[in-house]
Amino acid sequence: MIRIFNTVQNRLQPGDIDETPDFDATWIDLVSPSPEEVATLGDRLGITIPDRADMEEIEVSSRLYRENESSFMTAILPAQTDDDDPEMAPVSFILSGKQLITVRYHDPRAFTTFPTQARKTAMKLPDADTVLVGLLEVIIDRLADVLERAGRDIDAISASIFRKSDTTSVRRNFQGVLEKIGRKGDLNSHIRDSLITLERLAGFLGHVASERGLGPDLRERIKTLSRDARSLTDHSGFLSQKITFMLDASLGMINIEQNATIKIFSVVAVIFLPPTLIASIYGMNFEYMPELSWLFGYPFAIGLMIAAAILPYLYFKYRGWL
Template identity: 70%
Template sequence: MDGALWLDLVNPGREEEAAVERLLGLDIPTREEMNEIEISSRLYLENGGAFMTAILPAHTDGDDPEMEPVSFVLTSDRLVTVRYHEPRAFVSFPPRAERTALEVANAESVLVALLEAVVDRLADILERAARDIDAISRRIFRPSGDATRDNQKTLEEIGRKGDLTSNIRDSLLTLERLAGFLGQVTVQRKSSKEIRERVKTLSRDIRSLLDHAGFLAQKVTFLLDATLGMINIEQNAIIKIFSVAAVIFLPPTLIASIYGMNFEHMPELDWLLGYPFAIGLMIVSAILPYAYFKRRGWL
């Protein structure tokens, strides 16, 4: 542990924290401190160490990622990360760095490379979300001929994509603040030009992903409004059918009501053709409104 550039503390116990604190001469943030929302509690300098905390997702294969804070403690010669969940970037970064012989000459280069892997992972999540949102859009606006639109299922999918996009956007916002703070730290420490340029590139990448996440959030809102509009159109079509049926059957009902009255002096009661006359009159009174609606294009 003495010669390690990167110490990754996963669900550390008190003994592990104490050992690392003795090694660094710094206090490691506790889980409660990592969950503080004030920027001053997430980004600060103390005893020569830079403390930075960001919200990162884990279990991102689905639409309900686990969002937890991860703390990065950068000293002059070591990087310490403290986390209580498993973001995929922390699992995939070490073997990829070993496989590609990634240059990590000091703790700063390890931190920047790790943050680049985190941002790449967030970009992959947004790309997958964008593909899923496009698929939902096609289902809404270009349904196949034999497909039955399940509006409840569509609304649930839109809601899940909205939550996923919102979570990733929150993570990117914390990373944007972290990258800005890290840029100031590298300037103060007179880090190499390469490190400073990589931090600037990292900040630009995060901003572009934030713009993309904002666009996806707007598209999700649009699809939500569109789906609700489709539901209203379907409901209006059903109500229109009942309204037309009520209007068509209103005249026959009126005629039947008239001839159903029990008055003594009704001329048609003794008429031999009275019954077929009433039936024919009811049929004609139903056909006329139907023909009128059809001519006006209301059916």
């Protein structure tokens, strides 16, 4: 599918998707394009539009390069970020002359919110360069929101682990806690990967801005993008360290619970060991045992076993082992 947008009075105006695409539009958004659409647009603009395999290359030189006075920039962006399992896929941004071309095979939220916002409010979008910078700013803001939500969720998990009032419930569901920590770790890792690619993209875009002779205000916004991406990357690193700490703490709590359980069984075994020994002695089949013919032999043996069980218990309580 091809979506087109033109700048009219500093606002984005979407074109009719049912009509023949206007390949002279300010912004051309290719959404899961067919090979025919890619070939047609490439021939019209005189560039080679990267396909999905090219976009998924991990080399920096394959993601950031220039060709025929056109700049190609690819970043990994998340979609469906409302849960902890976002869809990660590359998105290519191409500045060719006075046009911006984006190529994507999934639907990051910024590509929905930015055109709507740019249509309703005057965001000062006179050309493709400002459209690209505005779109990247919305993407960075969205990633910041995702990290902020992840940070709140991580704080809630941390509180549930260490807060005394919730100790009982946590003990019963340590598996659920570990699963939550794992999901937050995966989400944070995905967002960190995306931020690293955006930071590299912003650095490359700064050189492109100088070559294209963009104004100082736009170049400063690009520098701000780079600084924002770097600061969010640092924050993601902090969350990663906190997740690692919570994982270690959870495993430690599990070991404590297991040790407490083994401790109970050990104490019970020690308490019942003396009565078992007494019962074993009087259970031997010897013909001559003094207590066998004694009138109070049975009550004596029962009392001795009870005392042998109570005395170790009282000793453990006195030493604080229970």
